[in-house]
Amino acid sequence: MNADNLAQGESSSGGGRDNDVLWMPTVAQRKETALWQFAEENGFDPEDYDTLHRWSISQKGAFWSAVWDFCGVVGEPGDAAFQKDEAAWMTGARFFPDAHLNLAENLLRSDGADTSVIAIDEAGGRKDVLRKELISRVARVAAGLREAGVRMGDRVAGVQPNNVDALVALLATLSLGAVWTSCSPDFGKTAIVDRIGQVAPKVLFAAARYRYGGKDHDVGERIAEVVGEIPSITTLVLSGEGDIPGVAFVRQDVFGGDGPPEFTRVPFDHPAYILYTSGTTGIPKAIVHRTGGVLMQHLKEHVLHGDVRRGDRLIWYTNTAWMMYHWTVSALAARATIVLYDGAPILKADNGLDCTPLWNLADSADVTHLGVSPKYLATLAAEGYLPRVRHKLSALRSLLVCGAPTLPHQFDWVYRSIKRDMSFSSISGGTEILGSFLIGSPIHPVRRGQLTVPALGHAVSVLDDRGAAVVGERGALVCTEPFPSMPLTFWGEGGDERYRDTYFSARAEIWTHGDVAELTYTGGGYVHGRADNTLKPGGVRIGISEIYAVCESYPDFEDFLVFGALHDGDEEVVLCLKPAEGVTVTPDLVKTLRRDIRTQASPRHVPARVHVVSDVPYTVNGKRVESAARTTVAGETVKNLGSIANPDCLAEYAGLKRDASL
Numbered sequence: 001m002n003a004d005n006l007a008q009g010e011s012s013s014g015g016g017r018d019n020d021v022l023w024m025p026t027v028a029q030r031k032e033t034a035l036w037q038f039a040e041e042n043g044f045d046p047e048d049y050d051t052l053h054r055w056s057i058s059q060k061g062a063f064w065s066a067v068w069d070f071c072g073v074v075g076e077p078g079d080a081a082f083q084k085d086e087a088a089w090m091t092g093a094r095f096f097p098d099a100h101l102n103l104a105e106n107l108l109r110s111d112g113a114d115t116s117v118i119a120i121d122e123a124g125g126r127k128d129v130l131r132k133e134l135i136s137r138v139a140r141v142a143a144g145l146r147e148a149g150v151r152m153g154d155r156v157a158g159v160q161p162n163n164v165d166a167l168v169a170l171l172a173t174l175s176l177g178a179v180w181t182s183c184s185p186d187f188g189k190t191a192i193v194d195r196i197g198q199v200a201p202k203v204l205f206a207a208a209r210y211r212y213g214g215k216d217h218d219v220g221e222r223i224a225e226v227v228g229e230i231p232s233i234t235t236l237v238l239s240g241e242g243d244i245p246g247v248a249f250v251r252q253d254v255f256g257g258d259g260p261p262e263f264t265r266v267p268f269d270h271p272a273y274i275l276y277t278s279g280t281t282g283i284p285k286a287i288v289h290r291t292g293g294v295l296m297q298h299l300k301e302h303v304l305h306g307d308v309r310r311g312d313r314l315i316w317y318t319n320t321a322w323m324m325y326h327w328t329v330s331a332l333a334a335r336a337t338i339v340l341y342d343g344a345p346i347l348k349a350d351n352g353l354d355c356t357p358l359w360n361l362a363d364s365a366d367v368t369h370l371g372v373s374p375k376y377l378a379t380l381a382a383e384g385y386l387p388r389v390r391h392k393l394s395a396l397r398s399l400l401v402c403g404a405p406t407l408p409h410q411f412d413w414v415y416r417s418i419k420r421d422m423s424f425s426s427i428s429g430g431t432e433i434l435g436s437f438l439i440g441s442p443i444h445p446v447r448r449g450q451l452t453v454p455a456l457g458h459a460v461s462v463l464d465d466r467g468a469a470v471v472g473e474r475g476a477l478v479c480t481e482p483f484p485s486m487p488l489t490f491w492g493e494g495g496d497e498r499y500r501d502t503y504f505s506a507r508a509e510i511w512t513h514g515d516v517a518e519l520t521y522t523g524g525g526y527v528h529g530r531a532d533n534t535l536k537p538g539g540v541r542i543g544i545s546e547i548y549a550v551c552e553s554y555p556d557f558e559d560f561l562v563f564g565a566l567h568d569g570d571e572e573v574v575l576c577l578k579p580a581e582g583v584t585v586t587p588d589l590v591k592t593l594r595r596d597i598r599t600q601a602s603p604r605h606v607p608a609r610v611h612v613v614s615d616v617p618y619t620v621n622g623k624r625v626e627s628a629a630r631t632t633v634a635g636e637t638v639k640n641l642g643s644i645a646n647p648d649c650l651a652e653y654a655g656l657k658r659d660a661s662l
Contacts, residue, residue: 020522022415023424024445033442034070035304042066046443049453050523057459057481064095064296064457064484071299071333074109075101075265084482089509091500093482096268096292103272103291104174105263107332108135110310115337118313118365119164122211122343122357126364129164134171135261137164141172144256148203148235152177152264155274157201157233158320159183159192159223161210161342165239165252166320167329169205172256174272174291177264181274181286184319185210186217187620189225190642195276198286199491200232205252208242213344220244268292268484273326274491275431278619282639285498286491289434290484297435297485298330300456306398306425307442308334308369313395315339316371317358322621323431324371324402331369339365345376355385359393366395373403373622377410378552380417382580387418398423400440403623405527407549408449426451428527430513432503433485437477437513438525450524457483462517462525467507470519474528474543477517478510486511516543533626535564536571537604544626546601547575554593556583559616563630565609567658574633574661575607576653578616585612590662609661615649629653 030036030046039046044055056063061082068077078098085092108116112132119127150156156173159182160166166182173180181199183192185207196204204227208220224247227233236249243249272291276284302308314331315338318324331338341361347354362370380387387393396419401410406426414424425440428451437460438451446452454460459481461469489495490502506512516534519525528534528543535542544562551560559578564571579585590610598606617625620643628638632653641647 020447020450021445022411022448023420023422025423025443030443033307034309035307035441035443038066038070038304041070049441049444053454053456056456060095060457060481067296067300067304067457068096071303073101073295073299074106075099090482090486090511091504091509094269095296095482095484099268099292100265101268101292101295102175102177102263102265103295104138104171105265106295107171107174107329108138108261109333110335114311114335116332117164117167117338117340119340119342120361120365121163121341122214122347124360127164134164134168137168138171138175139259139261140256141168141252142175142256142262143259144237144250145172145176145178145203147256150176150178150202152266153179153271155179155181155196155199155201156203156205157181157183157196157199158205159185159187159196159226160205160207160239160320161185162318162320162325162340163239163342164340165207166205167340169237169239169252170329175261175263177266177270179271179274179288182320182325184321184620185219186212186319186645187321188642189222189229191620192222192226193229194283194640194642195286196226197230198283199274201230202232203235203237204230204233205237205239206244207240208238208244209240211343214347218242223247266291269488271488273434275323275326275434276321277431278621278623278625278643284640284643285502287432288488288491288495290488293485293488294326294330294434295333297433297483298327299333301327301435301439302331302334302336304456305436305439305441306369306400308336310335312336312368313339313365314369314371315341315358315361315365315367316400317341317345317373317376318371319621323434326434328371339367345372346379353379353383355380355383356390359387359391362393362396363391368395369398369400370396371400371402374401374406374410375404375622377401377406377413381410381413381552382555385417393419396422398425398440398442400425400427402427402429402436405529405545405548406449407545407552409549409553411446411448428515428517429455432487432513433483435485437479438517438527444523447522447524450520450522450526452524454519454523454525460519460525462519463507471521472518474516474518474541476506476531477513477515477527478507479513480510533563535562535573537564537573537608538570540604542602542604547573547597547605547607550593550597550600551575551577553596556580556585556589561613561616561624561626561629562607563626563633565630565633565658567608572608573605574609574611574630576611576613576616576629576656578613585662587662609658611656611661613649613652613656615646615652617647617649617653618645619643620645
């Protein structure tokens with residue numbers, strides 16, 4: 001049975017029709033995957049994923065040793081792959097306690113003649129970088145960092161667009177055993193200082209100018225202010241064009257000197273990256289990630305779950321601050337070519353929106369793995385854009401999505417509008433683990449709306465209010481066994497305690513992720529959103545993703561936001577609508593919307609208040625900030641406006657009155 005039949009809802013099991021199955025890899029496709037080969041090499045039936053998964057979480061040392069060997073990790077693994085601590089089963093566990101390795105050395109391995117990077121900008125400019133050229137550039141910048149006094153464990157920061165210069169700075173830092181941290185150049189001064197200022201970087205790589213959305217942006221003065229407020233910065237390295245007023249700097253293209261690459265091997269738990277939480281409820285938490293944890297987690301995800309092969313070409317649309325940037329970079333360790341895109345995924349044109357950039361890129365670069373967001377897919381659908389009609393996409397094998405719950409109708413749209421014969425993986429994890437708890441699989445069917453499988457090495461469970469594991473019911477997403485990519489700590493004073501309070505205070509030595517999820521009898525699952533975005537009108541817990549799903553079916557709305565507000569001792573649902581251009585939101589339209597929410601979700605989901613707004617607040621990382629709207633409407637103060645990309649819009653929310661709602 002071919003993929004076209006499955007895309008129409010035909011079951012591959014011989015049991016008639018299964019409308020949830022949208023795509024199934026053929027037997028030949030499954031047998032070609034690394035996951036199939038990994039299972040066979042370790043004595044498992046590749047068709048029996050459940051047993052393989054149970055082995056991966058119960059025999060942790062054996063599993064992660066097998067991943068190390070199968071993926072050809074460069075380094076010394078030591079004698080033990082897992083060391084448990086009976087008193088602190090998760091927080092005290094250690095993986096490869098005697099290992100030594102270097103993350104950059106693993107990312108830069110392979111033949112020098114391979115193409116390592118394809119960098120494309122918004123204007124269509126393209127640069128292909130061979131592995132040997134990338135290694136040479138990394139070695140030169142690493143020499144400059146050594147001359148600047150950077151040593152193992154020192155922090156180096158970047159505020160650069162998604163281009164080769166940023167990648168080189170990251171890899172050069174890692175090659176020394178130093179610690180990399182980054183922000184995107186579109187972040188405001190406060191957002192940058194609140195993040196990298198915490199970790200006292202010695203060197204800052206920055207760009208004075210960047211281009212986005214057809215406009216040139218000069219952030220030289222902002223970078224100067226950042227340097228002025230972070231006294232630990234002793235060297236500023238500038239990439240691209242433009243200057244930084246009043247601050248001494250050196251150009252990245254002349255920074256450093258010639259010499260062979262050197263890689264300082266560090267312990268498995270040595271810090272590699274520092275990433276940051278959204279920071280909407282206070283100063284962003286600085287999450288310290290382990291060198292070995294990053295490599296093992298990402299190799300497992302790329303090679304086994306993503307079936308990323310040598311010579312594949314992978315891109316995730318991201319900026320340099322988001323975890324998916326670091327995830328993308330790690331595909332180099334799978335000997336793939338990474339595609340970097342510097343610009344907006346959708347541009348404004350005279351006749352509307354230009355949705356072509358990522359799809360033109362996919363064709364020109366022969367992209368095999370493309371990662372985007374649910375919101376991006378929703379925008380394409382609203383514009384009536386059909387990639388399958390306008391583009392060849394002949395190399396594309398896998399479309400991936402994360403950042404928010406992907407709604408069932410979006411799965412239908414993907415197979416109808418993009419490509420039938422490909423895997424579509426909705427994945428979910430977080431910055432905290434630099435990876436995924438629920439993830440795709442190249443040997444499983446894609447089921448409508450579902451995240452395909454629990455990731456190997458993660459003992460994922462959903463617990464109800466009793467603390468009992470449930471299937472087919474919503475509850476708290478947890479992980480009950482240790483895994484290598486758990487954070488090392490939170491940076492700063494009391495970091496260990498803050499880390500434990502965040503993820504282990506609700507359940508001792510059980511990771512509580514903060515998501516509301518649901519596992520299914522077919523082995524997949526759903527993530528319904530963050531637990532702090534769960535509403536309880538009338539004391540009944542509901543998710544907001546169902547409301548978003550209905551709103552997305554209306555071309556009348558450009559955007560929307562749902563949150564809760566207290567009234568008469570109960571929580572009521574508030575829906576804010578940003579109309580599409582030229583649309584007037586009338587009482588009749590709202591009445592129809594409420595009816596559809598009632599029938600497609602439930603009576604509990606029907607908003608008590610509907611307001612028309614001019615904008616929706618987003619974090620600097622591109623996620624809706626329901627909590628900021630909820631706090632503002634309640635008359636309270638949002639603690640960290642620097643984490644919000646468009647904080648001025650909250651003034652409108654402060655004026656929303658219940659008696660003026662639709």
